[in-house]
Amino acid sequence: MLALRLLSFQNLHFYLRLMAQARSAIAAGQFAAFKSSFISRYQANDIP
Secondary structure, eight states, X not given: OXXXXXXXXXXXXXXXXXXXXXXXXXXXXXXXXXXXXXXXXXXXXXXO
């Protein structure tokens, strides 16, 4: 049970951070660059 809860916290943290970064990129007019960078890092399994 503890493992499931910890994984849920990890997933929430990941998505909250991702959305904050996406909002910042949108506000700066750099969403396309953010998207390509994120996808390339995600496919390379280089996302912290």
